Amino acid sequence: MVTAVRNDADLRQRAWDAAAEVVDPEIPALTIADLGVLRGVAINNGCVEVAITPTYSGCPAMNMITLEIELALEREGFKHSKVRTVLSPAWTTDWMSDDGRxxxxxxxxxxxxxxxxxxxxxxxxxxxxxxxxxxxxxxxxxxxxxxxxxxxxxxxxxxxxxxxxxx
Structure with a gap:
């Protein structure tokens, strides 16, 4: 059982690292991790689920970001992934990293x-x-x-x- 938990933690970190490299298409100098848009990564029954929060509702970049996350995960060998948009709590600029600023x-x-x-x-x-x-x-x-x-x-x-x- 400990091995399964460790493997899930390793997979989660690999998936986080892949998703964290996705850049914002409107501000390509920033990654979604810099912006605080990347909220979480979970492994459920071998499937990667990434949670993202838009900078504001209706942000046109979210479709492209979702696609880029899916592609980044596929390149890392994750065949089954899902990107979920989370609207609550609402995104805040306080979630931006110092490096992002x-x-x-x-x-x-x-x-x-x-x-x-x-x-x-x-x-x-x-x-x-x-x-x-x-x-x-x-x-x-x-x-x-x-x-x-x-x-x-x-x-x-x-x-x-x-x-x-x-x-």
């Missing part, structure tokens, strides 16, 4: 600030420019290049940039 900034997108959701609601959000680091920035539009981003501009270097919205 660094990758976003390097990619030119201002990362969400941990715990800044309430300040954003009351217009007190300060976002540093990912190009020059200046904090003197302004919102141009709540709608950026994708639904999970807003368009901002730096008043110092005058460059526009995406800001990953807090949820």
């Amino acid at each position: 660094r990758k976003l900034k390097a990619y030119g997108i201002a990362p969400p600030q941990a715990g800044s959701g309430r300040r954003a609601l009351f217009g007190e959000l300060e976002v540093a420019c990912p190009q020059c680091g200046c904090g003197d920035t302004e919102v141009l539009s709540e709608f950026g290049s994708t639904s999970c981003k807003a368009l901002w501009r730096c008043r110092s270097c005058r460059e526009p940039f995406d800001y990953f919205k807090c949820h």
Whole structure:
């Protein structure tokens, strides 16, 4: 019995590692693990089940992410897999890894600030420019290049940039 549990743990880790390498098609600098979209992996009767949570309901990238997870698992030898979308609890930017936040900034997108959701609601959000680091920035539009981003501009270097919205 101990061997079966260990084998399931090994299989679960292999499956997690394969799924964790899948990139977000809208922000290819980030993996779904960086984003916190990858929520869990289970082994049930030899079948791999991966749980993912979209950054917001209706996210168009989820179909592609599901397909890419299935392909990644198949490449690792998992013939029977299932990807399940979990909507509760709702995804939050607090689930993003620190590494993911660094990758976003390097990619030119201002990362969400941990715990800044309430300040954003009351217009007190300060976002540093990912190009020059200046904090003197302004919102141009709540709608950026994708639904999970807003368009901002730096008043110092005058460059526009995406800001990953807090949820």
